[in-house]
Structure formats: structure tokens, C-alpha cells
Amino acid sequence: MNMKLLGATVLTLATLLFNPVWAEDAPAVDRTATGGAQTLEDIMARQEKLKVDESFRSENLGNPGSAAAITEQLGTRGGVSDADTWRGIRYNESDIKTQARGPAADVLIQDGGMPWYKLRQGPIITYGGGALLGIIILLVVFYFVRGKIMIDGGPSGNKIERFKAIERFGHWLLAGSFIALALTGLLTLMGRSFLIPVIGHEAYSTLAVGSKWLHNNVAWAFMLGLVMTFCMWVAHNIPNKLDWQWIKAGGGIFSKSHPSSKKFNAGQKIIFWTVMVLGVSVSLSGLSLLFPFEMPMFAGTFSTLNGILGTDFPTALTPHEEMQYANIWHSIVAFAMMVAIIAHIYIGSVGMEGAFDAMGNGQVDREWARQHHDLWVEEVEAKQGKGGST
Amino acid sequence: MKVMAAAFVAALIIAFCAPVVLNQFEWSSAEQGSSTSVRLD
Numbered sequence: 001m002n003m004k005l006l007g008a009t010v011l012t013l014a015t016l017l018f019n020p021v022w023a024e025d026a027p028a029v030d031r032t033a034t035g036g037a038q039t040l041e042d043i044m045a046r047q048e049k050l051k052v053d054e055s056f057r058s059e060n061l062g063n064p065g066s067a068a069a070i071t072e073q074l075g076t077r078g079g080v081s082d083a084d085t086w087r088g089i090r091y092n093e094s095d096i097k098t099q100a101r102g103p104a105a106d107v108l109i110q111d112g113g114m115p116w117y118k119l120r121q122g123p124i125i126t127y128g129g130g131a132l133l134g135i136i137i138l139l140v141v142f143y144f145v146r147g148k149i150m151i152d153g154g155p156s157g158n159k160i161e162r163f164k165a166i167e168r169f170g171h172w173l174l175a176g177s178f179i180a181l182a183l184t185g186l187l188t189l190m191g192r193s194f195l196i197p198v199i200g201h202e203a204y205s206t207l208a209v210g211s212k213w214l215h216n217n218v219a220w221a222f223m224l225g226l227v228m229t230f231c232m233w234v235a236h237n238i239p240n241k242l243d244w245q246w247i248k249a250g251g252g253i254f255s256k257s258h259p260s261s262k263k264f265n266a267g268q269k270i271i272f273w274t275v276m277v278l279g280v281s282v283s284l285s286g287l288s289l290l291f292p293f294e295m296p297m298f299a300g301t302f303s304t305l306n307g308i309l310g311t312d313f314p315t316a317l318t319p320h321e322e323m324q325y326a327n328i329w330h331s332i333v334a335f336a337m338m339v340a341i342i343a344h345i346y347i348g349s350v351g352m353e354g355a356f357d358a359m360g361n362g363q364v365d366r367e368w369a370r371q372h373h374d375l376w377v378e379e380v381e382a383k384q385g386k387g388g389s390t
Numbered sequence: 391m392k393v394m395a396a397a398f399v400a401a402l403i404i405a406f407c408a409p410v411v412l413n414q415f416e417w418s419s420a421e422q423g424s425s426t427s428v429r430l431d
Contacts, residue, residue, distance in 0.1 A: 168397075169397045216408075221405060
């Protein structure tokens with residue numbers, strides 16, 4: 001796969017999601033009637049999703065130094081304007097002192113909550129859920145069009161060890177925890193929309209609390225599985241010229257041929273790197289969510305991206321905005337992983353005769369191995385001094 | 391299949407142990423934003 005194209009696509013999608021670059025600028029507003037304060041036109045422009053230049057209020061913070069003293073008859077704050085103060089708080093320009101402790105305690109107002117909530121409850125569920133349904137439908141259609149990929153000439157009955165116990169353990173640790181994370185993540189994301197109307201608030205509450213506990217804690221097993229599989233298989237997943245031949249032949253899926261392959265073919269390598277790259281990304285954003293406000297990473301990432309690509313991602317983020325970005329990114333990456341893994345599960349189970357054995361008991365039929373991983377079989381047989389089941 | 395079952399059990403064991411271990415390092419997200427030393431003066 002062309003990684004540059006993939007990277008550009010991901011970046012474009014992220015830009016479209018996070019930066020409403022398509023929003024038109026609102027027409028200039030005459031604010032003399034309000035003394036420079038917000039007008040109905042400003043409010044209406046925001047409702048129409050137009051870009052409103054907020055500088056008329058973000059920079060209108062008054063001058064407390066010239067205000068009347070608190071000893072005068074103006075209350076405890078003297079002549080300092082409440083509106084100026086709240087605008088300062090609203091635009092993070094005030095020196096906030098609170099009795100509450102914590103990394104985000106000095107942010108009293110941030111307005112990213114509703115856009116985050118709407119994005120999460122709207123496009124994320126719609127497109128994410130749509131992608132899951134789409135891949136399932138695609139695979140069902142594929143199954144009926146192509147049918148199960150069988151071993152040509154049938155199984156030989158002679159077995160060869162495909163994966164050692166430790167490899168299978170790492171795979172299933174990753175797979176089992178991922179399925180648990182995917183299901184509990186979907187429950188958390190979609191439960192409010194789809195489950196509460198069916199099972200009610202009380203039943204959903206119990207389910208949601210359990211899901212949250214499992215999601216937060218089984219994540220460590222996922223990360224361990226990710227590290228294990230990376231260490232065990234990265235050497236076998238370095239792309240080479242053979243992969244291009246495999247891709248040109250479409251993996252032999254439609255031509256019913258068997259392009260040469262070592263331990264992992266190009267399709268498996270794509271899955272491997274997809275899982276690794278997305279797995280690291282989903283883990284990092286997950287850690288950021290697991291330890292709220294302790295691991296902000298989007299301001300730094302955006303700053304780096306802006307420096308390299310000349311984009312205009314926001315770099316001054318409140319702790320809450322960091323969490324909102326982490327949550328949205330976590331969902332997007334998780335959906336992308338789910339789509340890839342559903343396809344992987346299909347081809348590793350109902351889609352191909354003999355494939356599940358590789359991870360089931362580690363022993364695959366030698367004929368299956370010759371047809372799908374001929375060069376790997378030659379390597380193994382050369383090491384074993386030709387032939388003999390393992 | 392035994393290895394698969396063992397991995398699933400291991401995932402659950404890790405899930406049960408994780409909060410205990412994290413609490414040893416005071417890495418509990420539940421503690422965020424609260425403090426026993428809030429001053430009201």
C-alpha cells in the first residue's frame with residue numbers, strides 16, 4: 001500500500017473532522033449600537049455555523065487597574081466589570097485561583113463540550129457504525145460470490161507447526177482483549193442512543209459501569225499483547241519485493257492462484273502494520289483518557305504537524321479540550337481497527353479452509369502451508385532436513 | 391485451543407490486577423480533581 005497516500009488521506013480526514021475549514025466567514029457586524037458588545041447578528045451567525053471573529057470580545061477584557069477602588073460604593077469588586085472578568089475567564093486570559101486542586105481546576109469555562117458531544121453522538125456513531133456494518137455486508141457478499149477458499153486437492157493430513165505456543169498466546173491475548181475493548185467501547189459510545197431505549201436506564205447503568213471497568217483494565221492486556229506480537233513478528237513483516245508480486249496477484253483471491261509467500265504474505269503484513277500503528281495510537285490516546293489531564297498529547301502533536309505540513313491545527317488547548325480530542329481520536333482509530341480486524345477474523349475463520357488451525361492448535365495442514373506460504377514451508381523443511389511432520 | 395483459553399484467562403487476570411498495581415503507585419484516575427487538603431480560607 002502507498003503509505004504516503006494513506007497518510008495524506010488520514011490527515012485530510014482528521015483535518016476535515018477537527019477544523020471546519022469549509023465554514024464561511026460571517027459578514028462584518030456593526031456593533032456601535034451595543035457599545036462593541038455582542039449583537040443578535042453574531043449569535044445568528046454562529047447558529048448558521050459561520051466563522052465569527054471573536055476578537056471583539058476575546059480582546060475586550062477591560063482594564064481593572066483603572067477601575068474604581070473597592071472602598072467605594074460599588075461592592076466588593078469595586079469598579080471592575082463582571083462582564084470583563086467573565087470574558088477573561090472565558091478566553092483563558094485571567095489569572096485563576098481556585099480552592100479545588102487538580103490539573104484542570106483553573107479552567108472555569110471552556111466551550112468545546114457541545115461540539116465534542118455532537119461529534120461523538122453524531123458523525124462518530126453514524127460513520128463508525130456504518131463502517132462496521134459496511135465491512136460485515138461486504139464480507140457476506142464476498143463469501144457468497146467467492147465462497148470459502150479451499151485447499152486445492154484437499155488436505156494432505158500431514159501437519160506442520162505454524163505458530164509456537166508463545167506466539168499463539170500473544171495473538172490471543174491481543175485478540176481477546178481487543179474484542180473485549182471493542183464491545184465495551186461500542187457499549188459506552190452507542191449505549192445512550194441504542195440500549196437505553198431498549199433496556200432502560202437502570203439496566204444500562206449496570207452494564208455501563210461494568211463496561212467501563214473492563215475497558216479501563218483489560219486495556220493493559222491489549223498493550224502487553226501488542227508488545228508481544230510486535231517483538232515476535234516484526235522481523236517477518238518487513239515488506240519486500242515478494243509482497244508486491246502478491247499484491248499484483250490480488251493474493252490469488254479471485255484468480256484462484258497461489259502467489260509465493262514466506263511466513264507472512266502481504267495481506268497479513270498489512271494487517272500486522274495496521275494493528276501495530278493503530279494499536280499504538282489507540283493505546284496512547286487511551287492512556288491519555290485513563291489518566292485524565294496527566295498525558296496531554298494533542299497540542300504537541302498539532303504543533304509538530306503544523307510545523308511540518310503548514311496546517312493550522314489549534315495548539316493552545318485547555319486540559320478539557322485535550323481530553324475531547326483524545327476521546328474523538330480514540331474512537332476513530334478504534335473503528336478503523338475494528339474494520340480491519342473483522343476482515344482478519346473472516347479470512348482466518350469461515351473465509352479459508354485450514355486457516356484457523358494456525359492459531360487454534362498451531363498445526364496446519366502441510367498442503368495448506370505449501371499453497372499459501374510455500375517459501376516458508378521450504379525454509380522449515382530445509383531446517384528440519386526435509387519432510388517429516390512436526 | 392488451550393493456549394487461546396489461557397490467553398483469555400491471562401487477560402482477565404491482568405484486568406483484575408491492573409487497578410491494584412496502579413493504586414500502589416497512586417495512579418488512580420478516581421483521585422483526579424480531589425484533594426484532602428482543600429483550604430476554605
